[in-house]
Amino acid sequence: MDFYGIDTAPIVGVEPTDLPVIDVNDSRMDFVFLLEDDSYLHIEFQTTFKISDLERFKLYDAALYDQKKRRIYTYVVYGADINEAEEFLDHGSIQYRAHAIYMKGYDGDVIFDRLAKKIHNRETLTDEEQLQLIFLPLMHTKKEREELATDVVELAHQIEDENQRFRLIGATVGIGDKFLADSYIKKCWRC
Template identity: 50%
Template sequence: MMSGQTDIAYNNYDIIFRNMTAQFKEKVLDFYGIHTAPIVRVEAVDLPTIAVNDRRMDFLFLLADDTYLHLEFQTTFDEKDLDRFLQYDVSAYERYKKPIKTVVIYGSNVEKVLEQKSYGSVQYKIQAVLMRNYDGDAIIQDLWTKIENEEELTDLDELHLIFLPLMQSSVNRSERAIETVELAKRIKDEEKQVRLLATIIAVSDKFIDKEYVEKLMEVLSMARVIRMAEERARISESQQAIKKYLGARLGLESKPMQNKIDLITDLYLLHHLLDDLYRAEKREEMARLIDITLEKQRASHAPNFVEDW
């Protein structure tokens, strides 16, 4: 990737990751042959013990069964990559001390790969997903129709949209990445739009050709995407702070209230609610404050933080 202002992922990984968590949370990847528990969150991948050609692992997901999914994107196959992935997994295990499953998603030009390698007493195994088995041209046409008709996208539709640039296609992956971003920008649900854009940015940054970077920047309006994503991250952080406080004060009894907190997306109201909850003494009073906040949001027509494109 090019450095400077076009270096998307490395300068903005914290923001992108928080929005990817919202995009992938509770989703499973079974339809790609990746059989795991639902995703809970995307972990940071700044593992200090890794120094492999100045590279870092692509994505690390915490799963609902308290294990990890290590996801890599590759447009070529090289047996040496497995050496690197093994080092990533060892470093991640040193940090988290939990089982790790590694899946490598290969672009459409890759036909054969190696999924297991022996290091003597150490046997390392990954799972490969070959995107050449997916018809990107047919899938993008189906997505265009759904989005233009303002149909609700399923979880599968959203994940197909994210992985479109890696699928078998009549155009190269850089052109398809740009088409994918253009398509995502047509989604009317602004919160879903920014979640998908953030994820498409993060994934495409792994394989897009350098000559298309500036063109992609123009299509993305990157500063606006990051600003929207950052605002959404602040909302998520405020929601999590309130839910954590409720959990600490009330334990399992707070679960219904925590579910209501997810419905409050006004940052100003969230900040004031947290202050009010600190002063509340009884569970009933906390529940009433949350209901009042929800009513205030409804009364103001629940303004979204995302601006029109």
């Protein structure tokens, strides 16, 4: 995750993100990774900023900690439309920090073209390039976000390695579920 400035122990696994004990409208975290040092990396993807979202992430982390008793490091990846977001909540004895990562500085059009060329040439994507492909819909682009997400999924369909193809499509759709049409998401899962 070095590309995004996330400095943690290496990821060793992906964890379930359903937390039914949370009393919020949306009780599903975007991604939780188990790290080599036995802590968790919690990543959320947002195209808007509201304090209520940060408060919801705090509840997610509290429920995850209550369930697993492990350290949690939270990062919120903001789409290109967000320049600034609160990272810290201070509720007296309860304090919470979710580090912000802003995708505005990444040129999604240039990165898409570079990755498309590699995929069309049947070259293997590095781990960092796979992350770039997944995060493309959140980057700065001349296209509409839904159009770019659709293009990314279509490009991922051209990857020869079946495991990599399905993992990248799944992750892209997982991130894009906030701005992809439901009919397109259902179509992706049928492929």
